[in-house]
Amino acid sequence: MSNLWFLYLFFSALLIFIGIYCLLTMRNLIKLFIAVEIISKGVSLAIVATGAVKNSVLLAQSLAITYIVVEVSLVATALALIINIYKKNKSLDVRLLSKLKG
Amino acid sequence: MVIQILLLCGLIIFSGLAILFKDLLKAALSLAVASLFLGIIFFRLNAPYAGVFEISVVAGLITVLFILTIALTKKEGEVEEAKLAKVVFPLFFILFLIIDGLVMKSLLQKVPSLPSGPEAGTFGEVLWKQRTFDLVAQIGVIFAGVLAVLALFRKKEDDKDE
Structure with missing residues (x-):
């Protein structure tokens, strides 16, 4: 069981790494939110796998479902923000946001 | 495997x-x-x-x-990546x-983890009875998301004085 747990957490750490790398290096706002999605996939994989290995899969599922609902809400709000930023700046470049004043 | x-x-x-x-x-x-x-x-x-x-x-x-x-x-949304x-x-x-x-x-x-041991009951019992506050929070989050999207796409009202 420990080996199985190791396998899942190993891969979930890889997903989180891919997401963080993208967050740190990419400039496109939509790409950045794809990175947030990848990180959240890693986290939900870790939650469900830990529940499955520790015989608490029901609890882990309910936590994962809560997490997915929060994720959807976050993405919907963020994408609405991105569209508004695009309307204002005519670009999705994240570096242009540093010019904001207010 | x-x-x-x-x-x-x-x-x-x-x-x-x-x-x-x-x-x-x-x-x-x-x-x-x-x-x-x-x-x-x-x-x-x-x-x-x-x-x-x-x-x-x-x-x-x-x-x-x-x-x-x-x-x-x-x-015009294409961005040159590094x-x-x-x-x-x-x-x-x-x-x-x-x-x-x-x-x-x-x-x-x-790393400390959840205690091992078989779970009793069904998924519905765990979700609706043990994690009731999670559900309340989920409803709150959904409302917050909907209101945020509505607020972000709010149209500017025409000012008649101008």
Whole structure:
């Protein structure tokens, strides 16, 4: 069981790494939110796998479902923000946001 | 075990492709395929409800939202990414792979986790009775998201004085 747990957490750490790398290096706002999605996939994989290995899969599922609902809400709000930023700046470049004043 | 490893590799490959593709539409679609892999992994971990949510909500709804946003921003929205970032990515990935393999095993013994033991009841009992406040919080989050989207797409009222 420990080996199985190791396998899942190993891969979930890889997903989180891919997401963080993208967050740190990419400039496109939509790409950045794809990175947030990848990180959240890693986290939900870790939650469900830990529940499955520790015989608490029901609890882990309910936590994962809560997490997915929060994720959807976050993405919907963020994408609405991105569209508004695009309307204002005519670009999705994240570096242009540093010019904001207010 | 072999199937699990193949599914996990597929998940990693499609997630990697999602950040490496220059075309945003292809990136969003490969993210959806990665969600599909994750949903199948959840099914194989005896977590069917989480799998259904992952496939229907994340692979379905979020992909539609991404495609909609890409369609609305396509005309002038292309951004020049740093070329070095994609070139250096495999190097960092392999480095992290090695560190992850070395560190994770010793870390697992130190990190406290949920107590082991068989669970009683059904998924419905756990969700509705044990995690009732989670559901209340979920309703709050959904309302917050809806109100935020409504607020962000609010139209400016025409000022008659001007």
